[in-house]
Amino acid sequence: xxxxxxxxxxxxxxxxxxxxxxxxxxxxxxxxxxxxxxxxxxxxxxxxxxxxxxxxxxxxxxxxxxxxxxxxxxxxxxxxxxxxxxxxxxxxxxxxxxxxxxxxxxxxxxxxxxxxxxxxxxxxxxxxxxxxxxxxxxxxxxxxxxxxxxxxxxx
Amino acid sequence: xxxxxxxxxxxxxxxxxxxxxxxxxxxxxxxxxxxxxxxxxxxxxxxxxxxxxxxxxxxxxxxxxxxxxxxxxxxxxxxxxxxxxxxxxxxxxxxxxxxxxxxxxxxxxxxxxxxxxxxxxxxxxxxxxxxxxxxxxxxxxxxxxxxxxxxxxxxxxxxxxxxxxxxxxxxxxxxxxxxxxxxxxxxxxxxxxxxxxxxxxxxxxxxxxxxxxxxxxxxxxxxxxxxxxxxxxxxxxxxxxxxxxxxxxxxxxxxxxxxxxxxxxxxxxxxxxxxxxxxxxxxxxxxxxxxxxxxxxxxxxxxxxxxxxxxxxxxxxxxxxxxxxxxxxxxxxxxxxxxxxxxxxxxxxxxxxxxxxxxxxxxxxxxxxxxxxxxxxxxxxxxxxxxxxxxxxxxxxxxxxxxxxxxxxxxxxxxxxxxxxxxxxxxxxxxxxxxxxxxxxxxxxxxxxxxxxxxxxxxxxxxxxxxxxxxxxxxxxxxxxxxxxxxxxxxxxxxxxxxxxxxxxxxxxxxxxxxxxxxxxxxxxxxxxxxxxxxxxxxxxxxxxxxxxxxxxxxxxxxxxxxxxxxxxxxxxxxxxxxxxxxxxxxxxxxxxxxxxxxxxxxxxxxxxxxxxxxxxxxxxxxxxxxxxxxxxxxxxxxxxxxxxxxxxxxxxxxxxxxxxxxxxxxxxxxxxxxxxxxxxxxxxxxxxxxxxxxxxxxxxxxxxxxxxxxxxxxxxxx
Numbered sequence: 001x002x003x004x005x006x007x008x009x010x011x012x013x014x015x016x017x018x019x020x021x022x023x024x025x026x027x028x029x030x031x032x033x034x035x036x037x038x039x040x041x042x043x044x045x046x047x048x049x050x051x052x053x054x055x056x057x058x059x060x061x062x063x064x065x066x067x068x069x070x071x072x073x074x075x076x077x078x079x080x081x082x083x084x085x086x087x088x089x090x091x092x093x094x095x096x097x098x099x100x101x102x103x104x105x106x107x108x109x110x111x112x113x114x115x116x117x118x119x120x121x122x123x124x125x126x127x128x129x130x131x132x133x134x135x136x137x138x139x140x141x142x143x144x145x146x147x148x149x150x151x152x153x154x155x
Numbered sequence: 156x157x158x159x160x161x162x163x164x165x166x167x168x169x170x171x172x173x174x175x176x177x178x179x180x181x182x183x184x185x186x187x188x189x190x191x192x193x194x195x196x197x198x199x200x201x202x203x204x205x206x207x208x209x210x211x212x213x214x215x216x217x218x219x220x221x222x223x224x225x226x227x228x229x230x231x232x233x234x235x236x237x238x239x240x241x242x243x244x245x246x247x248x249x250x251x252x253x254x255x256x257x258x259x260x261x262x263x264x265x266x267x268x269x270x271x272x273x274x275x276x277x278x279x280x281x282x283x284x285x286x287x288x289x290x291x292x293x294x295x296x297x298x299x300x301x302x303x304x305x306x307x308x309x310x311x312x313x314x315x316x317x318x319x320x321x322x323x324x325x326x327x328x329x330x331x332x333x334x335x336x337x338x339x340x341x342x343x344x345x346x347x348x349x350x351x352x353x354x355x356x357x358x359x360x361x362x363x364x365x366x367x368x369x370x371x372x373x374x375x376x377x378x379x380x381x382x383x384x385x386x387x388x389x390x391x392x393x394x395x396x397x398x399x400x401x402x403x404x405x406x407x408x409x410x411x412x413x414x415x416x417x418x419x420x421x422x423x424x425x426x427x428x429x430x431x432x433x434x435x436x437x438x439x440x441x442x443x444x445x446x447x448x449x450x451x452x453x454x455x456x457x458x459x460x461x462x463x464x465x466x467x468x469x470x471x472x473x474x475x476x477x478x479x480x481x482x483x484x485x486x487x488x489x490x491x492x493x494x495x496x497x498x499x500x501x502x503x504x505x506x507x508x509x510x511x512x513x514x515x516x517x518x519x520x521x522x523x524x525x526x527x528x529x530x531x532x533x534x535x536x537x538x539x540x541x542x543x544x545x546x547x548x549x550x551x552x553x554x555x556x557x558x559x560x561x562x563x564x565x566x567x568x569x570x571x572x573x574x575x576x577x578x579x580x581x582x583x584x585x586x587x588x589x590x591x592x593x594x595x596x597x598x599x600x601x602x603x604x605x606x607x608x609x610x611x612x613x614x615x616x617x618x619x620x621x622x623x624x625x626x627x628x629x630x631x632x633x634x635x636x637x638x639x640x641x642x643x644x645x646x647x648x649x650x651x652x653x654x655x656x657x658x659x660x661x662x663x664x665x666x667x668x669x670x671x672x673x674x675x676x677x678x679x680x681x682x683x684x685x686x687x688x689x690x691x692x693x694x695x696x697x698x699x700x701x702x703x704x705x706x707x708x709x710x711x712x713x714x715x716x717x718x719x720x721x722x723x724x725x726x727x728x729x730x731x732x733x734x735x736x737x738x739x740x741x742x743x744x745x746x747x748x749x750x751x752x753x754x755x756x757x758x759x760x761x762x763x764x765x766x767x768x769x770x771x772x773x774x775x776x777x778x779x780x781x782x783x784x785x786x787x788x789x790x791x792x793x794x795x796x797x798x799x800x801x802x803x804x805x806x807x808x809x810x811x812x813x814x815x816x817x818x819x820x821x822x823x824x825x826x827x828x829x830x831x832x833x834x835x836x837x838x839x840x841x842x843x844x845x846x847x848x849x850x851x852x853x854x855x856x857x858x859x860x861x862x863x864x865x866x867x868x869x870x871x872x873x874x
Contacts, residue, residue: 016428020424023424027421031364032368032373033364034364035497036576037497040810042809043579089362092355095784096495096544096546098368098495098546126818130815131496132815133788134784135780136816138780
């Protein structure tokens with residue numbers, strides 16, 4: 001049994017230590033917000049927070065993360081994610097929406113580290129999160145809008 | 156109009172309420188369906204006693220916005236505030252939910268959802284509104300003509316006294332259903348065509364992780380399966396050794412199915428490890444030695460021969476032979492995987508005389524029939540829960556229902572519910588590609604620089620051949636999906652010939668967002684640009700002259716895009732502008748692309764100005780989003796994506812070697828919508844075709860280098 005801390009709860013999981021966190025979340029814990037897109041760290045759909053940093057859960061073995069704090073899209077709370085979600089909804093960012101859990105977590109990590117990112121900063125932080133629906137410009141606008149909200153400025 | 160019987164709602168509600176977070180597309184809809192008294196005189200609209208309006212959407216929401224655009228029609232015609240509207244996904248039931256443009260089949264595709272639903276949903280909602288108005292008038296004791304329906308209330312226009320819809324539901328339900336209710340005058344619209352009046356109904360669930368996609372289905376006692384499939388097209392299973400696979404902890408079973416060998420396990424990772432441990436020998440089939448190089452050579456030889464006539468006007472051969480100013484070019488486009496962010500998945504639960512499916516189905520009726528055939532059931536014994544699809548782009552509308560059949564075949568051999576998972580590698584290598592095509596173009600100009608001949612020969616596989624769609628889609632040997640956008644060339648050229656060769660190959664091919672227009676738009680709009688430059692004419696003026704007065708909608712989008720892009724204004728050195736216009740799925744789109752080149756082969760696509768005429772733009776922001784998305788999707792294909800074959804094997808497997816556009820490569824996109832009173836047409840696909848030629852034409856303007864092969868990569872040769 002491996003013990004993992006997800007969204008503030010400790011779970012005992014009966015999984016091989018090499019099992020990617022993604023499948024532990026989805027198949028063992030029923031947390032399906034993190035998505036499978038590539039299984040190779042190439043698309044970002046599976047992104048979750050680990051100790052406040054975004055990681056690709058499809059490339060993170062569950063055996064390596066004992067004691068680390070994992071937060072999935074379902075467990076994201078606070079001003080930053082609230083501002084991002086509000087911006088996403090205000091700008092109708094999602095289309096199919098499948099990549100958006102990962103996009104939002106990457107965006108939240110960016111804003112936590114850099115409260116007023118430039119377009120180039122956003123591109124750098126977000127280039128590993130693929131979207132086949134082409135919502136990129138709306139995502140970028142959503143990050144700027146959330147940043148403005150968090151800074152107390154009118155969005 | 157047929158009614159939606161109460162038991163249907165209860166069935167849906169039973170599914171949604173059976174402890175499963177599946178079966179409906181919005182949280183809470185299950186309870187709305189199970190509520191007390193209701194008014195549900197047809198298959199699409201229901202009003203509850205609390206005033207909630209439930210809209211049944213028969214189309215798949217795969218990102219294109221049907222869960223927003225279609226309910227907007229209902230909300231408008233029913234005069235209810237947008238927040239009162241709930242969306243549920245229709246069951247598979249072709250009797251009620253057939254796509255009117257697909258005949259008797261239920262399904263989503265060909266950018267038809269809005270065109271199909273415009274009048275259907277308006278009439279459905281208007282009937283409900285009329286019943287509520289009649290009930291309201293009776294209760295108020297005033298004539299029907301004296302009451303208005305507004306903002307979810309029926310009120311006496313004289314006194315202002317009235318009732319919310321919910322309070323009128325019981326009485327309205329006893330009234331006859333009007334067969335031909337009056338429709339709202341478009342001048343009274345408060346939602347349709349109004350920016351910001353409606354928001355996406357799926358945005359919240361898609362930002363908090365609660366939206367349920369096909370891959371997210373969890374059923375009690377469910378097992379997960381992955382399939383080892385043949386490495387080459389047409390190969391079949393010879394034998395397999397599953398001893399090591401069965402030794403993997405969590406693996407429950409290994410079973411041969413028609414498409415390969417399925418590994419069934421407690422969870423996805425165990426199934427994948429089991430598949431890795433499997434030893435399979437395949438018997439080579441017709442595709443064992445296929446290569447892109449050999450296909451290209453075979454197609455090139457066919458380009459030298461006349462093909463079947465898809466369109467013939469005048470005598471193109473004679474005009475070409477007689478011309479002193481002749482241009483010839485060969486264009487090439489690759490096989491393409493759809494690569495939606497969500498790879499294919501399907502969950503199946505079997506019961507006595509019953510099969511239940513959860514998936515992002517694009518073709519419910521044929522999926523139902525295919526599943527029934529595997530199980531020896533009647534189609535109506537197969538229930539389908541259509542969930543969100545994480546993109547599809549045509550992949551889930553497969554005439555063979557490949558992934559549905561695969562899941563059912565496994566479920567047939569399993570003890571309980573099964574979820575089938577395709578990996579990204581399965582997706583990229585598994586076939587059902589946009590077809591590889593070679594195009595031979597020949598054109599001739601007269602002394603004044605006017606085109607006098609256009610001969611377009613296409614060589615590529617037919618999508619419809621050998622499928623249930625063959626009879627409807629292939630006429631006189633011409634699969635219309637091969638030539639659409641080429642045989643419909645709108646330009647007035649007196650001698651015009653469009654010819655088709657449809658060689659058969661074991662590579663499976665399928666519609667891919669914008670289908671024939673995905674390559675024909677690139678080829679025709681690029682070659683026309685070649686002719687304009689050869690004639691020394693401005694590409695915009697050249698197109699306008701050839702469109703003349705016969706194609707006002709093409710001209711209007713062309714003019715609008717050109718104006719908004721500042722066509723003709725000077726650009727700094729190292730920049731170029733290109734234009735393209737294309738009609739697909741009865742919508743008209745023009746795009747002007749601006750590129751920067753660095754003189755060393757590098758370039759960027761900086762800006763795209765897009766004009767669209769899709770008739771009435773019901774939800775303008777969804778229209779804009781679809782144009783943005785079409786541009787991104789088309790740019791991925793123009794710049795990067797290709798599936799190639801060598802020794803029968805697909806050379807790509809995941810996003811590292813099948814790249815798609817990233818955020819930093821996304822140009823600024825401006826979308827302008829042509830005001831229109833025409834009935835709405837589709838927007839899911841028509842944004843795709845013009846982008847590749849607009850960018851290629853812009854790169855020509857900047858560098859003098861003509862691009863005739865897709866993808867052209869992140870760099871071009873300059874000079």
